[in-house]
Amino acid sequence: MRFHVFGAICALGIAGHASAAEDVDALVGAMLGDTPIISDLQTLTDQIGGRVTGSPSSKAAVDWARARFEQAGVSAKIEQFEMPSQWQELAVSATVSGDHTFTPRVIAKPFSAGADQLSAPLLDAGPGTKDDFARLGDAARNAWVLIESPLLTDEIGLNGLFAEYSDAAHSEALAFAAGAAGVVFMSSRPNNLLYRLPLFSGKDRLPLLLMERESATRAQRLLRAGKSLSLTATIEVDSGYAYQSANVIGEIRGNSRPNEIILIGAHLDSHDLGTGALDNGANASMMIDIARQITRLGLKPARTIRFALWNGEEQGFVGSWRYTQQHQDELDNHVMAASFDIGTGRILGFFTGGMDNLGALIDEYLQPVAGLGPFQQVNVPLVGTDNFDFMMEGVPNLIAVQADANYASNYHASSDTFEKVDQQQLKLNSAIAAAVIWGFANAEERLPRFSREQIEELVNSTDLEAQMRHFGVWEGWANGERGRRP
Ligand SMILES: [Zn+2]
Numbered sequence: 001m002r003f004h005v006f007g008a009i010c011a012l013g014i015a016g017h018a019s020a021a022e023d024v025d026a027l028v029g030a031m032l033g034d035t036p037i038i039s040d041l042q043t044l045t046d047q048i049g050g051r052v053t054g055s056p057s058s059k060a061a062v063d064w065a066r067a068r069f070e071q072a073g074v075s076a077k078i079e080q081f082e083m084p085s086q087w088q089e090l091a092v093s094a095t096v097s098g099d100h101t102f103t104p105r106v107i108a109k110p111f112s113a114g115a116d117q118l119s120a121p122l123l124d125a126g127p128g129t130k131d132d133f134a135r136l137g138d139a140a141r142n143a144w145v146l147i148e149s150p151l152l153t154d155e156i157g158l159n160g161l162f163a164e165y166s167d168a169a170h171s172e173a174l175a176f177a178a179g180a181a182g183v184v185f186m187s188s189r190p191n192n193l194l195y196r197l198p199l200f201s202g203k204d205r206l207p208l209l210l211m212e213r214e215s216a217t218r219a220q221r222l223l224r225a226g227k228s229l230s231l232t233a234t235i236e237v238d239s240g241y242a243y244q245s246a247n248v249i250g251e252i253r254g255n256s257r258p259n260e261i262i263l264i265g266a267h268l269d270s271h272d273l274g275t276g277a278l279d280n281g282a283n284a285s286m287m288i289d290i291a292r293q294i295t296r297l298g299l300k301p302a303r304t305i306r307f308a309l310w311n312g313e314e315q316g317f318v319g320s321w322r323y324t325q326q327h328q329d330e331l332d333n334h335v336m337a338a339s340f341d342i343g344t345g346r347i348l349g350f351f352t353g354g355m356d357n358l359g360a361l362i363d364e365y366l367q368p369v370a371g372l373g374p375f376q377q378v379n380v381p382l383v384g385t386d387n388f389d390f391m392m393e394g395v396p397n398l399i400a401v402q403a404d405a406n407y408a409s410n411y412h413a414s415s416d417t418f419e420k421v422d423q424q425q426l427k428l429n430s431a432i433a434a435a436v437i438w439g440f441a442n443a444e445e446r447l448p449r450f451s452r453e454q455i456e457e458l459v460n461s462t463d464l465e466a467q468m469r470h471f472g473v474w475e476g477w478a479n480g481e482r483g484r485r486p
Helices: 020-032 037-048 056-071 130-140 157-177 213-224 277-297 318-326 328-333 358-365 367-372 388-392 423-442 452-461 464-470 474-478
Strands: 075-083 087-098 106-108 115-124 144-147 182-186 208-211 229-239 243-252 257-267 303-310 334-339 347-351 397-402
Touching: 020 277, 020 367, 020 423, 037 056, 037 277, 037 423, 056 075, 056 243, 056 277, 056 303, 075 318, 087 106, 087 208, 106 229, 115 130, 115 182, 115 213, 130 157, 144 157, 144 213, 144 229, 157 182, 157 464, 182 213, 182 229, 208 213, 213 229, 243 277, 243 318, 257 277, 257 318, 257 328, 257 423, 277 303, 277 423, 303 318, 303 423, 318 328, 318 388, 328 334, 334 423, 347 358, 347 423, 358 367, 358 423, 367 423, 397 423, 452 464, 464 474
Parallel strands: 115 144, 144 182, 182 208, 257 303, 257 334, 334 397
Antiparallel strands: 075 243, 087 229, 106 208, 115 229, 243 303, 347 397
16 A cells, blocks of 8 residues: 655745754754753653543643643643543452452453442453354353453564454454453463553443453463352443543744644553553653753744644543544644654654655654664554544654554553653654654645545555554544544
């Protein structure tokens, strides 16, 4: 799949800025110098803490972020939006009984149904494939099914995370079809680590637990040794109603093309188990710091640069979706929308969302930071963060490709805390991001927005549908709620 965008690169005749090269060098130098990016991140994670959209700490983070923009001399707005559906765990507990009794640590999977002292046989459903459910047959009806997960290590990284999302969605659908009472997923990570991996599986949801790996493997061994076990679980959730949240949008107005917008964003929200340092406090702090250094140096971009701190990302990229709705009239003028959301591994390049010619522009804008490379652009459309609605609206969009580093092992987990951040690499990444943003904000050329037909062709010629289904956003596209109108 590659599009040939004939005449796509429009020369806009922006007057050449005599000191453009000096500006970008000054900006890169400032990003690499002494800035508050690390202390901001420490405040956000240690003091505000985990920031689930809709929670009091999420509201505190919004106020803090706006204040940090304003203290840096950057104008910033809070843009309210509606979250379609609350889901928060209030309390959860589980006991294994039968031939052996023990109390495993569990959490509810995000978007799990509630359960009140739900007691049922616990069955070994292997990896939860079609064959596994065929083997269980009628026995699965009204039982808890235990699904094993392969061990996720940093060596396996993001591919393992993506497989876990898709395997869980598949198994849950099979469990639902088999009439299971609930699903117990084995934690893919050792040492009692629990994490919130959302399961966006549509309306018919079962009670869904994640059990720490050590207890889940113990239960599985006992079952395979012919022991009989039951599970009794209570899952209390607060769910099902709409509520208000907000994005924070900082802005540096363009000097000569103020109506054309470069948008860079990172999500401010996190899950509740850790403090959202790698995901995504580090990159949220980076957005503020880039805006701060541009302002401090008195640099004047040709185009307007917006710095978006999104909410609702962890629940279906809702904040950035709402932005595309609220700013629908401006989308033709959005020259680029970039997302940073893969922790603090080295930036290796950018995913360019299936838009030919975008990669060549980035290659050029990365020249001032070539020493921090090498870089390679990857022209595939990727679902999984806040580029999504920009992509489906046809706006040129990027996601920073980053080294997996320690992202996967701490993903959405209680271990995602400040000390996991690679501070030096975060500084280097901020210089890389600033150079790319500055390039887009000042270059003569720009790419046009994709038409509805081009977006449909992108969907039809790639694995976008499967990706969208795994993240629970297919329906919104299919029913016309999301994406560019025909
Ligand atoms: Zn994230």
